[in-house]
Amino acid sequence: MVKKLLKIHPTDNVAVALVNISVGETIDFDNDTIHILSDVKAKHKIALNKLNAGDRITMYGVLVGTASGIIEKGDVLTTENVKHQSEKVYGRTQTFSWTAPDVEKWKDRTFLGYHREDGQVGTENVWLFFPLVFCENRNIETLKEIFEKELLKQHVNPHQMLLRSLVSGGHEDTAVAENSTNVFNNIDVKFITHPGGCGGIRQDSESLGRLLAGYVNNPNVAGATVLSLGCQNLQISIFKDALNAINPNLNKPVLIYEQQKMGTVDEMLSAIIKDSFEAIKKANNIERKPAPLSKLKVGLECGGSDGFSGISANPTLGAVSDMLAALNGTAVLAEFPELCGVEQELVNRCVDDTIGEKFLKLMKAYEKSVVDAGSGFDMNPSPGNIKDGLITDAMKSAGAAKKGGTSPVQDVLDYGEYITKPGLNLLCTPGNDVESTTALVGSGVNLVLFTTGLGTPTGNPIAPIIKVSSNTELAKRMPDIIDVETGAVIRGEKTIEEMAEELLEFIIQVASGTVKTKAKLLNQNDFIPWRRGVSL
Template sequence: MKKAITINETDNLGVALTDLSAGETAEINGKSVAIQQDIQAKHKFALEDLAVGDEMYMYGLVVGTAKTPIASGQAITVENTAHKATEFSDQKEGEFHWTAPDVSRFEGRTFDGYHRTDGQVGTANNWLVFPLVFCENRNILTLKKAFETALGYEEANPYNELASDLVRRLETGESLDDATLGQSSQQSNKRLFENVEIKFITHQAGCGGTREDSDTLCRLLAGYLRNPNVAGATVLSLGCQNAQVSILQDAIANSVGELTKPLLIFDQQETGSEYDLVQSALKDTFKALIEANKIERKPAPLSKLTIGLECGGSDGFSGISANPTLGHVSDMITALGGKAILSEFPELCGVEQELINRTENPAYAKKFIQLMRAYAKAAEDVGSGFDMNPSPGNIKDGLITDAMKSAGAAKKGGTSPVMDILDYTEYAEQSGLSLLCTPGNDVESTTGLVGSGANVVLFTTGLGTPTGNPIAPILKVSSNTKLAERMADIIDFNAGEVIEGKKSIAEMGEEMLEYIINIASGTVASKAVLMRHEDFIPWKRGVSL
């Protein structure tokens, strides 16, 4: 295994693949670099002497400048590095030519999915229950408890047993330290319906904020109703909130025209008592579940896959192993006629020109530039900025600047042409790669990806994160083997073998696509589904990085 590498031949920063000690030598691109200080794996070091103001390069892009003199072999840190990103113009530069990957292995392949009347195919068959306003969260949770108990979703909770054991030990005077977690099975009884699952969403929006936020919520929920993983939905409305039923209906009409899925709407202020509301919603939803359960999986071409591309808890290896692996999968899905959606606009900082050059339609390139500049200005107007995007965990594990983080994050989008630019809540209509404006916040971004049509989400992480989604399976991809072994309960796929030199990006990508087919067909459940990680946070259009 190599000690260190560069990602692009023009880079003047090396990446430590393993811990390096002061005094040893690292061979990079035929050049010997004397290491000046201990450098942890994932971190970067200078390959040449840098003076104050000198630019640092990774991925062939500017990722920072030297704040102090940095000697060759010295570590790159927040103390000696300032954020700087490659600038971009309003125009496409040069001619773009794309060579699609070899997908002969996957041509003619299918997955077993749920076919919808609009031509989309779901990887899951969910009945969705959600409120238009946070005032109805309690009623949603009441329905959830009733349905999950009756339908066999209720799980034996080992933590309940641990809490009971602690109470017993307190009463008997036994040692609390000897209490252990129960070993109850995950599922206590057989589920009533085999072909449909009921999923519940709560949120803190719909009223009290700006009208823009409530309108955006309705557009987001309309996207969830349109998503092929949804068979139909039950909606609870209080009645007086900003997010009116009529606004949701307009959002549906603007997105799909006429919704052909069943939609049950219950208004508490019209109904009267809470008892009558919940009783009616429960009865009618149960009847709808009976019908939704009649839908069965049937073969569908891989062109019916829409993959969302996400990262969270990234580390210094994410942009070398996991993210490029997703990029290869994205290119294969695109070559097969499917859709891929790359989100997180704050994490495209510094790679704008590359993406502009890949955008087929000049009008879309203009839209991308406008969205990026508006987002950056909104952050600056409240005293923030994209340069403040890296989290403490990112920095601790080698991502020192936002440009450094973004250069690696963008690798999830592969190399294919950019076919569309989507603002938040806009639905992916075009085959190929689309860019979706969302924050970098894991849950807000993932929530947006699914609202724009993703029927499976690929999520890379170097530090580990438990993010899931109520209606779309999320496949977690580790950038390194240590994480995959340490947090095996949430990691589905280990791309760390790329770092170890055991597999190439192309080999990892093909292996991952095989896994995605199994996930999409329901023969394998992702860890997020098994753990019932079902996160949903709408993006309020203020500043969230």
């Protein structure tokens, strides 16, 4: 018999529809009989008892909204009858204890990574080109074209050949498109451009400098070529200071060029190409070697979430996060707007009051900046979220927070701060998928787990992005972007723990370079810095 409803927490007064349910159906559920009063799409929620205007709505055991009018037992929750509401938080309310999962079978497992002199281990080996200011984007794009043509020996892709065929009236052969062949087998060359570094407030340029310094220090990066114009807000000295603050003993090649001191563009590009090519050749000699799983630093991200994300994909990441914490590895939970409503649990999980106070200070400052701009965290759910059952920010947050598992919060990082402690970290970022992923990598994660229920095609220039779908339908519809799917959890065929073990095995393969993520196969290299204005 197909299970139609799920009550996530014993104290919840709503249930999730696991399948489409028609008006008039009667369901025996949780020692009660539910008469369905409206058509309910899978992923949406129904009331398990009558709710009057102002009554609290609880899900995942926390407040996720209040009724804005009468909601009868068996009726569906919508944006018309529910409004966002979350608990107020003032500080630690209880002592926290944690029972770590049994990781005996994993403690001697290793992955094949790139060992850096500072003790970090990369899952990739990347030479990175980037500008300190948008004025150098054109030169970066020129270098990208030159290096990709010569180092990657790229041939015309099938889509370009299709267009060529259409232009020529169908006379070109579109069936032949050779694969790229790298000149170097052990290093990737990647390029970043951005719209920052000057013209905005100085704080944004300084923040960008810290982010870019984090990318250079990331264990996945072997070295970097950096372009500066010369007169911009983000001066070379600011970037170097940021790099020194993260790692005063950095021993990676960082080649920096300032156009206004180098004469013509041709002269500058010639010097950059010669120097960078020699450095890339040396970096290609670095080889993968075994490393313990404690060297994994995993970012936890979600995008295009749906009503199943919080009960399949996100808890799977949470279980992996707990396993890594037990192995002395690192997991980083970001997207502060999507922690609205679960602050109390996270504060209680902080290992000391100072860390908890920092978390609340960052949350309150972020929310105030949003309110001052005439918006609010309640505006966070996207039209796609709402359409697929996430109708309040607190409801979305309660499910999103499941990515962080149950382990103690060892540290709280502001945007641009670098990871220094193993275990679970919280990182202040927007809920915007790419801005948040960009920040996670800048804080030092060497791999990102990215859950999605609707389908989000994004990647990162230097870190593998593993896409985890909340449902099987998405994985079948968009197989080119999904790496792992957790629909078996919804169907009751696998437990969260079983799914987490499968995901950790996949992580080891990706971290070892034996499996390429779909984002890498699609050459998705998204990079969007956060300007500390309002970005949800």
